[in-house]
Amino acid sequence: MSLSDPAFDRMGIAELVTLAREAGVLGFEELACHGTGGIVQVAVERAIDEGRLAGLECVDWWEQIGESADDYRYVIAFTAPGLPESLGERADELVGTCEPDVTDRGTTLSLVGSQEAIAETLDEYESAGVSPELRKFGAYDGRDQPLDQLTDRQREMVRTAYEMGYYEVPRTVTTEDVAAELDVDPSTVAEHLQRAERNLLGQYL
Numbered sequence: 001m002s003l004s005d006p007a008f009d010r011m012g013i014a015e016l017v018t019l020a021r022e023a024g025v026l027g028f029e030e031l032a033c034h035g036t037g038g039i040v041q042v043a044v045e046r047a048i049d050e051g052r053l054a055g056l057e058c059v060d061w062w063e064q065i066g067e068s069a070d071d072y073r074y075v076i077a078f079t080a081p082g083l084p085e086s087l088g089e090r091a092d093e094l095v096g097t098c099e100p101d102v103t104d105r106g107t108t109l110s111l112v113g114s115q116e117a118i119a120e121t122l123d124e125y126e127s128a129g130v131s132p133e134l135r136k137f138g139a140y141d142g143r144d145q146p147l148d149q150l151t152d153r154q155r156e157m158v159r160t161a162y163e164m165g166y167y168e169v170p171r172t173v174t175t176e177d178v179a180a181e182l183d184v185d186p187s188t189v190a191e192h193l194q195r196a197e198r199n200l201l202g203q204y205l
Contacts, residue, residue, distance in 0.1 A: 001122070001132040004106040010129050012081040013058045021104065023048045026071050028102045029201045030109070032167055035091030037079035039167065040100075041197065043071045057081060060169050065194060077169050087124040093117040108135070154196035157182065157189055166193075 008014040020028075024045030032039040037060070042048075053062055058078045066073035094113035101108050111118045115137060125132050150158065160181055165172030175193070179186040 001111060001134050002106055002108045003130070003132050007106070007130045007132065010082050012083075013078060015052075016056055016058055016076070016078060017102070017107075019048055019053055019056075020044060020102065023072070025102055028100050028107075029197070030097060030100050031075070031197055031201070033091060033097050034079075034169065035088035036083040036085065037077070037169070039075065039077045039169070041065075041201075042074050042076060044074070045071060047072050048074060061171055065190065077171070079169070083128050083130070084124060087121070087128075090117065090121045090124050094121065150196050150199055154192050154199070157192045158196045161189070161193060 003011075005014065005017075008017050020042055025042065026045060027041075027043035029041040030038055031041055037058070047064075047067075050064075053059060053076075056078075058081060060077040060079055062074055062076040064072065064074050094111055094117050097109050097111055111121060113121075118137075122132060122134060157178065161167065161173075161178045164178055164181060166175075166178055174186075175189045176186045178193075179189045182189065
């Protein structure tokens with residue numbers, strides 16, 4: 001499905017999208033979705049205006065996770081205030097979302113689930129005044145066991161981080177907390193989690 005800029009306005013996340021675009025979006029990856037928002041990793045050409053980012057109502061938390069000569073990378077958790085809470089329940093009926101693509105004209109992404117669950121999710125968007133454009137229905141050909149793409153060490157760190165609340169919104173633990181639990185250096189945890197997240201997302205992108 002596709003969402004336009006007016007849809008971002010009604011969802012209450014237009015300024016967040018604008019900040020990413022102003023910094024020059026190079027890549028956009030969804031790490032988690034809870035219906036009314038999610039956790040995304042964004043790669044941009046220039047540093048995002050962190051003062052404006054921190055002041056956005058829709059942003060639950062954010063963290064810069066990398067910087068190189070080629071890009072800046074951020075993980076951002078957000079909740080769209082314009083979407084109904086009931087959308088979270090519909091999201092639980094989906095297998096997930098994949099293939100997000102943010103451009104200057106809007107964004108497209110795929111909903112993975114039964115035709116009924118997808119139709120009901122679209123109805124929830126419509127009830128909030130957001131009218132996504134349904135491009136097409138098709139068969140899902142992704143892998144059945146995504147965690148098989150991770151090394152044993154990556155699986156251990158992802159599971160530990162998840163169980164401790166690292167992926168909760170708001171986040172309840174830090175990489176330092178996960179590192180202490182596993183008795184490793186925090187930088188090791190951060191690197192393994194980033195590689196694991198990239199491996200999982202690589203199945204869909």
